[in-house]
Amino acid sequence: MNETTLTLNIERAISELRRGGKIVISDPNFGTSVLLVAAELIDKETVEKLSNHALSRPNIILSSNRCNAIGIKVTNEPCSILIDKYWTVHDILSLCMPLTAHKIPIINGVIVEDIKSIVSCCLLILRQSRLLPAGLMSIISNVSPENINQWAYKNNFIHVDINEISSYEQNNAESLAITVRAKVPIAETDNCEIIIFRPQDGGNEHFCLVFGKTRGIPSKCSDETLVRIHSQCITGDILDSLKCDCGQQLKQSIKIMAEADEGVLIYLAQEGRDIGLLNKLRAYSLQEVGMDTVEANENLGFNDDERLYHPAKQMLSQLKINKVKLITNNPKKIEHLTKLGINVTKRIPIKIKPNKYNKKYLETKSKKSGHIL
Numbered sequence: 001m002n003e004t005t006l007t008l009n010i011e012r013a014i015s016e017l018r019r020g021g022k023i024v025i026s027d028p029n030f031g032t033s034v035l036l037v038a039a040e041l042i043d044k045e046t047v048e049k050l051s052n053h054a055l056s057r058p059n060i061i062l063s064s065n066r067c068n069a070i071g072i073k074v075t076n077e078p079c080s081i082l083i084d085k086y087w088t089v090h091d092i093l094s095l096c097m098p099l100t101a102h103k104i105p106i107i108n109g110v111i112v113e114d115i116k117s118i119v120s121c122c123l124l125i126l127r128q129s130r131l132l133p134a135g136l137m138s139i140i141s142n143v144s145p146e147n148i149n150q151w152a153y154k155n156n157f158i159h160v161d162i163n164e165i166s167s168y169e170q171n172n173a174e175s176l177a178i179t180v181r182a183k184v185p186i187a188e189t190d191n192c193e194i195i196i197f198r199p200q201d202g203g204n205e206h207f208c209l210v211f212g213k214t215r216g217i218p219s220k221c222s223d224e225t226l227v228r229i230h231s232q233c234i235t236g237d238i239l240d241s242l243k244c245d246c247g248q249q250l251k252q253s254i255k256i257m258a259e260a261d262e263g264v265l266i267y268l269a270q271e272g273r274d275i276g277l278l279n280k281l282r283a284y285s286l287q288e289v290g291m292d293t294v295e296a297n298e299n300l301g302f303n304d305d306e307r308l309y310h311p312a313k314q315m316l317s318q319l320k321i322n323k324v325k326l327i328t329n330n331p332k333k334i335e336h337l338t339k340l341g342i343n344v345t346k347r348i349p350i351k352i353k354p355n356k357y358n359k360k361y362l363e364t365k366s367k368k369s370g371h372i373l
Helices: 003-018 046-054 064-069 089-096 118-128 145-154 162-174 234-238 246-260 277-287 293-299 310-318 331-339 359-367
Strands: 023-027 032-038 059-062 079-082 110-112 134-139 158-161 177-183 192-198 206-212 225-231 262-268 323-327 343-348
Touching: 003 023, 003 032, 003 118, 003 158, 003 162, 023 118, 023 145, 023 162, 032 046, 032 118, 032 145, 046 134, 059 064, 059 089, 059 118, 064 293, 089 134, 118 134, 118 162, 145 158, 158 162, 162 310, 192 310, 206 246, 206 310, 225 246, 234 246, 246 262, 262 310, 277 293, 293 359, 323 331, 331 343
Parallel strands: 023 158, 225 262, 225 323, 323 343
Antiparallel strands: 023 032, 032 134, 059 079, 059 134, 079 110, 177 192, 192 206, 206 262
16 A cells, blocks of 8 residues: 555544544554554443454553553553453543542553554554543454454454554655645734645644745745744634643744744644643643643653654745744754754744743743753
8 A cells, every 4th residue: 555545544543443433453563463442432332342353351551651640650661451350431441541530440460561562553543543542452363364454344443554553643744735825914914824734634734824035935945944833722822821821932933923024833733732632621620630731641641742743844845944943942842853854053932921820831841841941
């Protein structure tokens, strides 16, 4: 299959997981296949159905962050937990989700998995689906590797392999193409246009605002381009939430570019550091009971920051930009771009005055995430 077909296959699998369906994932290196369902979408019949299809009892699979949150001490490895036959759906969910008042059951069997195992790929596609990185997984024990595709088709399961999952985000980014560009006058300047980038699979669209003399790119682009890479934040960018500084950073970046009469503001569809709006609000709920932003994300099973910058790299490449003056307080963003081949010649800081609602958030970004504030 070509890259476009592979990407579409993963998109179909993601859609299936998001509606509570089961998918088949194979590891061709070891001839192993599993049946996976998102833990947050299970019902009282899920365990039995998985067992009947795969002829093996499912395990709960959890990311290392969620393992540590429930007292299973690991480093970066995921783990799988044997499901007790007496556990209810609420028992299972209490291990996978921090938002239930249900008591976590006693765990009698834990397997620490290899970080490069099929378990890690199962958790990765759950994250790519903007679902919690927690699932129920059964090893398919009654089907030979050469017959697994036919078996999946017969049972109406979407079948993907670990290589498709691991390369999905980069392949999806590389398929981005300019769909339309149009002049859009905004409050800070009327010398501005918007360019929409859409992937070939029809997934999330990203866009950029191009200011002033930079609108002539690539033919009139300077050696160094003023750039801001901004990740979507509906609560901050649209609602002016006081819990974060995202909206203020966006507005200040636009002002800097408008006054300079140049620049490219890349707006990525990566809500909540790429955990999605629903999970971001789950993290907000945990912050209400005393966790900071990093602790909340990790308690949900995510990393502090799940963002990847392959889309930004592709967008800059199509605009023929490879040398940038980056508006950011985040040194890790510079590291990511540098590894992708973008030459960051200068960091331009953004100064945001804290308020009583985001003071702790900003302190956590500085102390735990390394932002220079």
